[in-house]
Amino acid sequence: MQDVTDTLPGPADLDFEGWACPVPLRDVPCVVMGHGGGGAMSGELIEHLFLPAYGAAAAADLGDSAVLTVGSDTRLAFSTDSFVVKPMFFPGGSIGDLAVNGTVNDLAMSGATPLYLSTAFILAEGTELSVLGRIARAVGRAAESAGVQLVTGDTKVVERASGDGVYLNTSGIGVVPSGVDIHVRRARPGDAVLVSGDIGVHGVAVMSCREGLEFGTAVESDTAPLHGLVASMLATGADVHVLRDPTRGGVSASLNEIARASEVGIELVERLLPVPATVRDACSLLGLDPLQVANEGKLIAIVPAADADRVLAAMRAHPLGRSACRIGSCVPDHAGMVVARTGLGGSRVIALPIGEQLPRIC
Amino acid sequence: MKYLDEFSDSDLAKKLIDQIHAATTRKWAMMEVCGGQTHSIIRHGIDQLLPDSVEMIHGPGCPVCVTPLETIDRALAIAARPGVIFCSFGDMLRVPGSSQDLFSVRSAGGDVRVVYSPLDALKLARENPDREVVFFGIGFETTAPANAMTVYQAKQLGVRNFSLLVSHVLVPPAIAAIMESSTCRVQAFLAAGHVCSVMGTAEYPSLARKYKVPIVVTGFEPLDILEGIRRTVLQLEAGRHELENAYPRAVRAEGNVPAMKMLADVFEVTDRTWRGIGEIPRSGWRLSERYREFDAEQRFDVTDIHTSESSLCRSGEVLQGLIKPHLCEAFGKECTPRNPLGATMVSSEGACAAYYTHRRLELVDAK
Numbered sequence: 001m002q003d004v005t006d007t008l009p010g011p012a013d014l015d016f017e018g019w020a021c022p023v024p025l026r027d028v029p030c031v032v033m034g035h036g037g038g039g040a041m042s043g044e045l046i047e048h049l050f051l052p053a054y055g056a057a058a059a060a061d062l063g064d065s066a067v068l069t070v071g072s073d074t075r076l077a078f079s080t081d082s083f084v085v086k087p088m089f090f091p092g093g094s095i096g097d098l099a100v101n102g103t104v105n106d107l108a109m110s111g112a113t114p115l116y117l118s119t120a121f122i123l124a125e126g127t128e129l130s131v132l133g134r135i136a137r138a139v140g141r142a143a144e145s146a147g148v149q150l151v152t153g154d155t156k157v158v159e160r161a162s163g164d165g166v167y168l169n170t171s172g173i174g175v176v177p178s179g180v181d182i183h184v185r186r187a188r189p190g191d192a193v194l195v196s197g198d199i200g201v202h203g204v205a206v207m208s209c210r211e212g213l214e215f216g217t218a219v220e221s222d223t224a225p226l227h228g229l230v231a232s233m234l235a236t237g238a239d240v241h242v243l244r245d246p247t248r249g250g251v252s253a254s255l256n257e258i259a260r261a262s263e264v265g266i267e268l269v270e271r272l273l274p275v276p277a278t279v280r281d282a283c284s285l286l287g288l289d290p291l292q293v294a295n296e297g298k299l300i301a302i303v304p305a306a307d308a309d310r311v312l313a314a315m316r317a318h319p320l321g322r323s324a325c326r327i328g329s330c331v332p333d334h335a336g337m338v339v340a341r342t343g344l345g346g347s348r349v350i351a352l353p354i355g356e357q358l359p360r361i362c
Numbered sequence: 363m364k365y366l367d368e369f370s371d372s373d374l375a376k377k378l379i380d381q382i383h384a385a386t387t388r389k390w391a392m393m394e395v396c397g398g399q400t401h402s403i404i405r406h407g408i409d410q411l412l413p414d415s416v417e418m419i420h421g422p423g424c425p426v427c428v429t430p431l432e433t434i435d436r437a438l439a440i441a442a443r444p445g446v447i448f449c450s451f452g453d454m455l456r457v458p459g460s461s462q463d464l465f466s467v468r469s470a471g472g473d474v475r476v477v478y479s480p481l482d483a484l485k486l487a488r489e490n491p492d493r494e495v496v497f498f499g500i501g502f503e504t505t506a507p508a509n510a511m512t513v514y515q516a517k518q519l520g521v522r523n524f525s526l527l528v529s530h531v532l533v534p535p536a537i538a539a540i541m542e543s544s545t546c547r548v549q550a551f552l553a554a555g556h557v558c559s560v561m562g563t564a565e566y567p568s569l570a571r572k573y574k575v576p577i578v579v580t581g582f583e584p585l586d587i588l589e590g591i592r593r594t595v596l597q598l599e600a601g602r603h604e605l606e607n608a609y610p611r612a613v614r615a616e617g618n619v620p621a622m623k624m625l626a627d628v629f630e631v632t633d634r635t636w637r638g639i640g641e642i643p644r645s646g647w648r649l650s651e652r653y654r655e656f657d658a659e660q661r662f663d664v665t666d667i668h669t670s671e672s673s674l675c676r677s678g679e680v681l682q683g684l685i686k687p688h689l690c691e692a693f694g695k696e697c698t699p700r701n702p703l704g705a706t707m708v709s710s711e712g713a714c715a716a717y718y719t720h721r722r723l724e725l726v727d728a729k
Binding site for chain 2: 030031032033034286287311342343344345346347348
């Protein structure tokens with residue numbers, strides 16, 4: 001028997017949070033749900049399947065949005081996103097709201113002013129037209145509220161056996177103001193990590209609609225267009241380095257993406273995380289981590305520490321940023337990794353979610 | 363849940379940590395039995411705040427970890443059959459069997475559904491009388507009562523298209539098996555509070571006496587765990603080995619009597635294989651004769667599926683605290699969290715997965 005009291009640190013150094021429990025097989029022959037979870041499996045699909053297949057035609061890293069220079073100085077932001085949420089209607093919104101706000105927010109995270117959207121519906125045979133009408137009205141209201149125009153679209157129908165309800169793709173374009181340079185690779189050690197408000201709300205709202213999961217208190221989705229909030233932040237003159245809307249995979253996925261792309265460490269202070277009681281309790285019940293639960297109306301901002309206070313003040317002055325707060329910093333240590341200081345004074349690694357977050361047995 | 367905040371109070375936690383430090387005069391190794399406790403210890407960084415001389419050994423109490431490979435292969439075989447709706451708690455969908463997982467079965471056309479209660483599966487059976495609905499009933503004494511109630515209801519209601527794939531395991535025999543091991547290093551146990559809330563504490567005093575180990579029934583919030591550790595250290599330092607209940611708000615000595623009656627009716631004790639450890643006599647439950655008609659293994663005739671673990675995997679020794687994960691030759695090579703060979707690499711509550719993550723941090727620091 002080998003001696004266990006050897007050189008590697010003991011249990012005090014362990015982190016159990018880094019892996020979804022349990023983990024998926026790496027080499028699955030077919031698409032599995034985890035490939036669409038916004039975590040490591042989604043990233044691997046892009047890196048190992050799409051980018052090699054696209055070859056020289058892939059001009060960017062296939063992120064949430066691309067900033068394209070047109071002519072000599074006009075910079076357009078371009079984004080596309082598909083929405084397959086079940087249930088299609090949930091407290092605080094619907095697939096229609098998500099489809100508009102999601103693409104608007106992907107554009108806003110590059111600092112752009114969103115202008116035009118397309119809508120492409122894929123409908124399962126048998127979908128009630130009244131349901132489709134409700135979704136279409138939600139799309140119209142959300143676009144009007146966000147100040148974007150719906151300029152082109154498409155409709156396809158698949159056989160009943162091939163689909164389920166309504167799938168909706170929106171693509172959008174916007175204009176990036178001059179002087180704005182927001183990119184996932186711009187985080188620097190010393191930068192402040194800000195979040196615009198309570199986290200995990202959307203994911204819990206959707207879960208609360210599922211049979212048998214009532215959390216006592218109604219939780220409404222936070223779906224909202226964030227470009228107005230971003231404009232307020234940029235109006236301070238601060239050099240905003242990175243913006244991300246932490247949707248699939250939650251805050252954890254977004255921060256890991258930033259840490260890896262910018263090659264910085266990120267250190268969170270757990271007691272500063274704005275997790276509302278309803279979200280905390282629902283996550284506790286299901287064995288989920290609020291940091292990995294989806295948001296649809298929140299943003300994470302990485303800004304120089306010197307700019308943090310004025311950016312926060314601007315965020316708090318905006319209706320969608322009233323609860324904005326600083327949750328941590330970028331650090332030179334553990335580049336590419338996110339570490340949280342726990343409420344009791346310990347620490348844990350916040351790893352990139354692998355696939356879908358699944359409720360734990362116990 | 364508001365009152366739970368009191369059990370995360372950092373000032374109180376600091377006082378308890380100080381008391382643990384003050385009471386500890388030598389090296390002690392204690393095992394928290396339950397994976398939920400392991401999760402909480404790591405989640406809150408509790409292990410980093412203990413004296414270096416107090417070692418927490420992470421026990422075999424993650425139900426996902428210890429479900430035998432052949433049971434998972436049987437689940438996959440059943441789930442792949444046409445006409446079956448296979449229902450499971452969420453985190454079993456990603457546990458790899460010999461060649462795939464339930465997600466892959468679903469991807470290939472199997473009707474695999476995540477449910478939050480076995481009663482949801484029974485409801486599905488009643489709504490789909492032309493389909494066979496199977497629930498994957500795994501876990502310790504904590505998840506067993508709901509499964510027993512579901513089978514009981516299925517029998518009462520005459521629902522013939524419902525069955526249970528059972529792989530329940532019991533904590534006290536596992537404690538005994540760990541202590542019987544010739545290389546056992548465990549000097550005390552934090553017993554699983556939720557298990558005791560169902561089963562009471564009657565089985566533990568004799569274990570404490572026989573093996574001369576303190577056993578402290580412990581909860582799951584940070585202060586619960588620290589209080590459990592504090593009491594365990596005090597017993598160890600005083601040379602005592604008794605059962606203590608440090609979780610009185612949830613655990614009564616007699617347990618949940620109606621639940622225990624239901625369990626005794628629906629289940630019977632059987633030998634059970636634990637993934638990574640092997641067979642432990644009388645350490646599990648199977649459906650009793652009265653309810654055997656609801657046994658999915660019998661109904662789908664999958665009892666002949668036998669699978670052996672990778673010979674490279676040493677997770678059994680890891681689970682018993684005999685070796686550190688990196689001493690296994692397959693660690694980080696053939697065996698990673700994305701391609702696990704054994705129980706302790708499968709689960710987020712497994713020590714091998716945790717070490718793998720830690721070594722990533724170490725490599726980063728070394729740059």
